[in-house]
Amino acid sequence: MSRTRHFPARAFAAHAVLIVWTLIALFPVFVTVVNSFKSKRAIFTQPLALPGPETFDLVGYQTVAAQGDFVAYFQNSLVVTCLSLFFVLLFGAMAAFALSEYRFRGNMLMGLYLALGIMIPIRLGTVAILQMMVATGLVNTLAALILVYTAQGLPLAVFILSEFMRSVSDDLKNAGRIDGLSEYRIFFQLVLPLVRPAMATVAVFTMIPIWNDLWFPLILAPSEATKTITLGSQVFLGQFVSNWNAVLAALSLAILPVLVLYLIFSRQLIRGITAGAVK
Amino acid sequence: MGQLTLSGVTKKFGPVDVIQGVDLAVADGEFCVFVGPSGCGKSTLLKLIAGLESATAGRLTLDGRDITNLPPAKREIAMVFQSYALYPHLTVRDNMGLALRQAGRPKAEVRAATDRAAAMLSLDTLLDRRPAELSGGQRQRVAIGRAIVRRPKLFLFDEPLSNLDAALRVNTRIEIAKLHRELGATMIYVTHDQVEAMTLADRIVVLRAGKVEQIGAPMELYNDPANTFVAGFIGSPRMNFLKSAALGMSSHTAGVRPEQLQFVEGPGAIRSTVSHVERLGGETLVYLHTADHGLLTARLFGEHDFAVGSERGITFAPDRVFHFDEAGHRLR
Numbered sequence: 001m002s003r004t005r006h007f008p009a010r011a012f013a014a015h016a017v018l019i020v021w022t023l024i025a026l027f028p029v030f031v032t033v034v035n036s037f038k039s040k041r042a043i044f045t046q047p048l049a050l051p052g053p054e055t056f057d058l059v060g061y062q063t064v065a066a067q068g069d070f071v072a073y074f075q076n077s078l079v080v081t082c083l084s085l086f087f088v089l090l091f092g093a094m095a096a097f098a099l100s101e102y103r104f105r106g107n108m109l110m111g112l113y114l115a116l117g118i119m120i121p122i123r124l125g126t127v128a129i130l131q132m133m134v135a136t137g138l139v140n141t142l143a144a145l146i147l148v149y150t151a152q153g154l155p156l157a158v159f160i161l162s163e164f165m166r167s168v169s170d171d172l173k174n175a176g177r178i179d180g181l182s183e184y185r186i187f188f189q190l191v192l193p194l195v196r197p198a199m200a201t202v203a204v205f206t207m208i209p210i211w212n213d214l215w216f217p218l219i220l221a222p223s224e225a226t227k228t229i230t231l232g233s234q235v236f237l238g239q240f241v242s243n244w245n246a247v248l249a250a251l252s253l254a255i256l257p258v259l260v261l262y263l264i265f266s267r268q269l270i271r272g273i274t275a276g277a278v279k
Numbered sequence: 280m281g282q283l284t285l286s287g288v289t290k291k292f293g294p295v296d297v298i299q300g301v302d303l304a305v306a307d308g309e310f311c312v313f314v315g316p317s318g319c320g321k322s323t324l325l326k327l328i329a330g331l332e333s334a335t336a337g338r339l340t341l342d343g344r345d346i347t348n349l350p351p352a353k354r355e356i357a358m359v360f361q362s363y364a365l366y367p368h369l370t371v372r373d374n375m376g377l378a379l380r381q382a383g384r385p386k387a388e389v390r391a392a393t394d395r396a397a398a399m400l401s402l403d404t405l406l407d408r409r410p411a412e413l414s415g416g417q418r419q420r421v422a423i424g425r426a427i428v429r430r431p432k433l434f435l436f437d438e439p440l441s442n443l444d445a446a447l448r449v450n451t452r453i454e455i456a457k458l459h460r461e462l463g464a465t466m467i468y469v470t471h472d473q474v475e476a477m478t479l480a481d482r483i484v485v486l487r488a489g490k491v492e493q494i495g496a497p498m499e500l501y502n503d504p505a506n507t508f509v510a511g512f513i514g515s516p517r518m519n520f521l522k523s524a525a526l527g528m529s530s531h532t533a534g535v536r537p538e539q540l541q542f543v544e545g546p547g548a549i550r551s552t553v554s555h556v557e558r559l560g561g562e563t564l565v566y567l568h569t570a571d572h573g574l575l576t577a578r579l580f581g582e583h584d585f586a587v588g589s590e591r592g593i594t595f596a597p598d599r600v601f602h603f604d605e606a607g608h609r610l611r
Contacts, residue, residue: 171364171437174331179425180352180381193368 029255036060036248043244060245061253063236069224070250073232078257080142080228081210084149088206089199091150092157093165097187099158100165101173111162117155122148123215133220140223148216153206164198165191200265207265211258229254280342281432281465282307283328288337290323290489297323299489300337305467305482310459313469314476314512315486321469322437324486328467329435330354341432352381357426358435361442363418365410365425371397372406375425396427399461400454416447423458436468440475452478473513477501485509507607510534516564516576521549523602525571530602530610537564537578539599547592551575553585567593 034050035043042055049055064070099111122129129148130139138144168191176186192199217231233250236243283305290298297320305311313321326332328339330351339347346354357378365374375396376389397403400420410418419439426434436455440448456479459466470476476483477497485492485500485508493505497513504510510518514536521533526548551567554574565577565585577593585591602610 169362169364171360171362172366174326174329174351175358175360175364175366175425177331178329178351178356178358179378181377189368190366 032248033252033255036245036252038245040245043248057245060243060247060249063243063246064249064253067235067246070229070232070253072225073227073229074253074257076142076226077211077228077230077254080145080149081207081258081261083142083146084153084210085203085207087146087150088153088157089203092154092202093161093192093195093199094187095154095158096161096165097191099162111158115155115159117151118159122152126215126219130219138220140221140226142221142226144220145216145226145228148220149210149213153202153210156205157202160202161195161198164195168194200267204262204265207261208258211254280307282342283433283465283467284340285328286338288324288327288339289335290320290327290332291335297489298327298334301489301491303484303491303494305465308463308465310456310466310468310479310481312476312480312483313467313486314471314473314483315492316512317471318488319486320489321471321486323489325358325435325437325467325469328433329356329358352378355432356435357429357431357433358437359419359422359426359439361438363410363415363422363442365418365421367410370407370409371402371413371421371424374410374421375428378425378429392428392430393424396424399427399458400424415443416451419443419451420454423455427458427462432465434464434466436466438470439468440470440472455479473515477513483513485512504534504601505609507532507534507603510601510603510609516578518601519572519575520603521572521575528600528602531605532603532607534601534603535595535599537576539595540575540577540593541595542577542579543592543594545592547594549575549593551591551593553587553589553591555587556583556585558582567591 031047035047037051037058037060038049038055039057039059042049042051042057046055051057095114099107099114133139133144138147172190172194173186176190181189212230213228214230214234217226217228218234221227222231229250233247233254236246236250283303285301285303288298288301289296301324313324315321323332327334330346330349334347337347338345341354341356366377369377372393376393379389379392393406394403397406400423402417402420402424405413405417405421410421413421419442422439439455440451443451452475455468459479468475468479480497482494482496483500484494487508493500493509495503500509500513504513507520511520511534516537518534518536519540521535523530523533526533549569549572551569553565554568555566557564557566560582561580563579563581563583565579565583567575567577569575575593604610
């Protein structure tokens with residue numbers, strides 16, 4: 001703190017870098033949202049201009065509201081994201097607790113095995129996954145997506161959470177054991193609240209790829225009833241003609257729920273990322 | 280109530296023998312202190328008694344009941360931890376009452392037990408606070424209160440004063456001693472600090488590398504140590520170990536406590552050079568360099584002045600010397 005006070009130039013440089021980075025990161029979002037409120041002509045002639053009285057047009061949103069069942073798509077996305085997130089956090093935290101708390105043969109190997117998924121993209125197994133889903137009759141169900149996303153999110157969750165759980169005081173867990181708490185209550189009531197920042201970090205890193213994913217919905221659940229919002233938006237993209245107003249409007253709307261979820265987790269997330277750095 | 284016996288208790292972590300066959304009987308109402316350098320297995324031994332680790336071999340009984348394979352909650356013990364280990368999400372009252380509520384006792388009883396313990400430790404005004412709102416000393420009192428509430432047969436303390444500052448440490452030490460007198464309960468206390476051990480214990484168990492070196496009352500260990508390890512560990516400053524041959528004695532090592540060294544006019548028994556002086560007001564510690572025995576410590580009462588670098592002769596009374604053989608065992 002005192003260093004930045006003494007060197008305003010250094011503080012200025014740091015802020016300049018951060019501002020530039022923020023602008024770059026927000027640029028696509030800005031262009032998407034701004035253009036979703038413009039007429040088709042204005043999108044192509046002045047893609048960077050703000051919507052004025054002549055160019056303002058809600059046709060994109062009208063199309064989205066009229067065509068396709070976007071409320072249902074939203075619902076599908078929310079159900080898939082929230083349930084996958086719940087299972088990733090629950091099973092990830094349980095596995096992490098077992099790995100960090102109990103001594104058993106093959107503990108290290110098990111930890112490595114569970115973390116291996118971080119390095120291997122789950123998409124390599126798409127064909128096998130599709131075959132399994134067909135065999136089990138889960139194609140075109142949300143359950144198929146939830147299962148795949150849970151598997152996809154678990155490695156990172158186990159890896160991050162087991163590191164954090166190792167830092168929870170042994171004395172606290174032992175005090176719980178002496179007071180007669182079961183291992184489940186020690187896990188849910190003592191350990192989980194203490195690793196909440198880590199849980200939020202995992203939640204955000206898990207949630208965003210699931211919400212944005214196009215691959216698995218397209219392959220495993222492309223039916224009208226199970227379409228997610230990302231897949232639903234693709235109706236407006238044709239090989240020859242694309243309804244850009246509608247695509248941009250749909251994408252702008254898709255940003256909202258994930259933004260809300262992010263805001264819920266972000267307070268905890270910042271604590272999770274800076275844990276150890278500050279104290 | 281609270282008679283603990285350990286017979287042949289052993290603990291291995293993989294190929295490492297952490298506890299190597301400890302036999303011990305702790306009498307009812309006794310204050311027993313496990314002391315030793317870090318890594319000597321004293322905390323592990325306490326965890327074995329608590330049931331937080333399972334013994335590789337051996338048997339533990341409490342009041343004649345075999346508790347070797349019982350889970351911690353069923354052993355009728357309570358434990359106070361170095362890091363306090365209070366439940367951060369519960370108030371002081373709930374922290375203290377949790378064990379009884381877990382055991383399914385009626386609410387009124389839990390409340391009464393909590394109030395009684397709180398009054399004993401003057402925690403009455405803090406009952407609705409959370410641990411984060413308490414100071415270190417208050418937290419440790421809550422941790423002790425949590426142990427009292429359960430009315431256990433056996434209290435276990437795992438270095439409970441290590442995280443407190445010096446002044447608070449002395450106060451809490453006195454409080455624990457008072458508590459032991461009031462409750463008359465059996466207590467086992469682990470520490471690496473020999474002052475805590477000497478001031479609190481009825482009986483001290485000195486451990487080294489997972490083995491019991493000596494068991495005895497504080498003054499027994501001080502006046503009659505069984506080997507060089509115990510002689511060096513008990514007493515502060517540390518005992519001086521002299522080479523017997525250089526003094527014309529028959530043993531291998533001669534131990535002399537710092538308070539037994541006396542300065543004399545002339546060369547004395549040992550020639551020395553003053554290398555450093557620490558004046559503490561009530562006592563003065565003089566560090567002396569000698570050619571044959573290395574650095575020695577002399578402890579004088581009152582205030583004294585010595586010029587660093589000056590040559591001084593020292594001597595000691597022959598009947599206050601402890602003799603040890605080559606392996607460090609005492610020669611009596």
